[in-house]
Amino acid sequence: MDGQRGSAEERSIADLARRLVAADTGGWTPDGVRALATELGWAWDGTPDEPVLVTGRPSGDARLRPVGRYEERFVGRESYVELAVPVAVAAPDAAAQAAAFRAAREELTTALGKPSIMGSHGDLGPFYDSGPVWGAPFVRWRGRPDTLELRAGTSGPELVLQPTGPAENWFWRQGVGEEHSISGFFGSNRDQANTGLGFPGGWTARSWETVVRSLDEFLGALPAETTALGIRIGMPFYGRTGRGAPILFDVTCGDRLSIGCFAPDGADPAAHGWGTVTDHPGTASIWDDDDPVWRVDAGGPGEPKGRALAEMLVATARAAGVSGPSDLIVGGEAEHVDGYHVTYYGLGLPTG
Structure with missing residues (x-):
């Protein structure tokens, strides 16, 4: 890695994905994440509540999500629960957004293999985020300690690197039986990466x-x-x-x-x-x-x-x-x- 932001290597979605999968996140501690930014050649910016990593990518800079009141009950020692990197910008209509996501998914599948998990977050994304109006599809390459997800973002698809434990802990704990406590749909295959994957209970419509x-x-x-x-x-x-x-x-x-x-x-x-x-x-x-x-x-x-x-x-x-x-x-x-x-x-x- 030459440390030059905005290099051709960083502009390829597949190469970026490989680098994120291979990265050492250092337990998602402040020191670990700063070391990760240095490893990727990205500059630290933003505020403590909304930190940004300046990537030089034409699709935009990366966002870090610190542990706050919506995340704290689902984490262990992590200080951050995800790093989201926009990988494409598309027109706001559903057809354009779906096509951009599909193109990114196909490139990543060629590079990383078939995702072990796929689905839709519905209107309730990880840690209670709301997804885009047009839809909230995602595919996920589950790993330990970290998982890589391609997720529908506000302007186009995003690659999201996240500690596996907190994300899955949040999802599992939504199975409380109250109406609309979980939205969307969730699919997993027989990939060995899914060993130990937990599934929440559902809910029942009452009217x-x-x-x-x-x-x-x-x-x-x-x-x-x-x-x-x-x-x-x-x-x-x-x-x-x-x-x-x-x-x-x-x-x-x-x-x-x-x-x-x-x-x-x-x-x-x-x-x-x-x-x-x-x-x-x-x-x-x-x-x-x-x-x-x-x-x-x-x-x-x-x-x-x-x-x-x-x-x-x-x-x-x-x-x-x-x-x-x-x-x-x-x-x-x-x-x-x-x-x-x-x-x-x-x-x-x-x-x-």
């Missing part, structure tokens, strides 16, 4: 209004997040009624979100906003022309109207005889995504 809110947040951001992560989610919903638990909906999302409705006899899906393949011809590539008859093409990144979709699904479920949120069940098939086992914490719905 239809809670389900509307959780589906709003999930569906509105879903195509941007699946595009960014390079995954495709297939999620059936079953409705427990007096006639068993037949499939009611089929949510499928890659670069676009499509939802099919398997309405029971006597129902009137059109009254709740459903159309047919004639109304949504793009869905012909998802399902046969007449199975399901009722469907909607909700669009690509930034296009779904989350609240309207959520209200449509809830109204249809209730009209079909689903008496409460505990009887709206996410199919277990949805838990298997591209080699990851995924838990949809933000929905607050049972899985079976």
